[in-house]
Amino acid sequence: MLRVAPAGYRRPVISAPPSRSFVVLLGAFVVVWTVVWILMGIWTQREVRTLRQLSTTVITSGAAVKQTGDALQGLSSIPFVGGDVGRVGRQVSAAGVDARRSGRASRTAVDNLATLLGVSIALVPTVPMIALLIVTLRLVRRRGETLP
Secondary structure, three states: OEEOOOOOOOOOEEOOOOOHHHHHHHHHHHHHHHHHHHHHHHHHHHHHHOOHHHHHHHHHHHHHHHHHHHHHHHHHHOOOOHHHHHHHHHHHHHHHHHHHHHHHHHHHHHHHHHHHHHHHHHHOOHHHHHHHHHHHHHHHHHHOOOOO
């Protein structure tokens, strides 16, 4: 079908609505494409979530470091060296508390990142394909055809 170009264009625009077989193939392709990318998003989310193990290790290590610092603080009553040992024990305990806090924060960050990546990987490639299918279906309906 040959249409006259809109105002401002000098050349005619050729507009042929897509064939029925093309629309069916496009629909099947979009379904497969969408399923594949949703599965990739789920897989990515699960893989990134495995990084939580590192956070758990940091939390556990922080607890052990704090216990060590607390034990060193208990030695502060030893004459001549007790003051230095107690000071070091307080520093070690503080480092353990910081490690546990950092581990908890990183666990939350990993969870947020896993969700963000999973959703992004699932949506970014699929939304344009679904939009293309919708536009194509509207062209077919405008032509007055029905699909099988």
